[in-house]
Amino acid sequence: MKQIVHVMHGVPYDFYGGRPHPKVHVDAVEGWGNPFPITVNEALFRNSARGSTLADYVLWLIQARPDIIAAAKIIHLHEQVGACWCAGREGLAIDDPLRCHLQVLMRAARGDYDDWLGRL
Ligand SMILES: [Zn+2]
Numbered sequence: 001m002k003q004i005v006h007v008m009h010g011v012p013y014d015f016y017g018g019r020p021h022p023k024v025h026v027d028a029v030e031g032w033g034n035p036f037p038i039t040v041n042e043a044l045f046r047n048s049a050r051g052s053t054l055a056d057y058v059l060w061l062i063q064a065r066p067d068i069i070a071a072a073k074i075i076h077l078h079e080q081v082g083a084c085w086c087a088g089r090e091g092l093a094i095d096d097p098l099r100c101h102l103q104v105l106m107r108a109a110r111g112d113y114d115d116w117l118g119r120l
Pocket of ligand 1: 018
């Protein structure tokens with residue numbers, strides 16, 4: 001199952017997790033976005049893993065924003081379909097190789113990082 005779809009491919013989704021964009025209407029800021037910009041290196045190699053941005057996001061989420069993880073758990077974010085710009089035409093599953101911060105967020109909602117909370 002693909003839990004993350006490309007926001008412009010017409011596939012229904014439950015929430016948007018990408019950056020603010022004039023073509024995407026978002027009713028409310030839900031906090032599911034990635035505050036770290038994509039690096040020049042990552043932008044040049046769009047299909048490669050977005051390693052440093054995702055690593056920054058994982059550490060930030062665990063260290064600074066357990067409230068976001070808690071909110072994602074409450075609504076079972078990992079059981080919903082999210083939309084982002086990173087998902088290609090095929091979409092992304094939570095456990096596919098990391099390409100999108102929503103995979104990180106959904107893994108956190110599933111409890112994958114619980115052992116790290118408060119320990120870093
Ligand atoms: Zn993404």
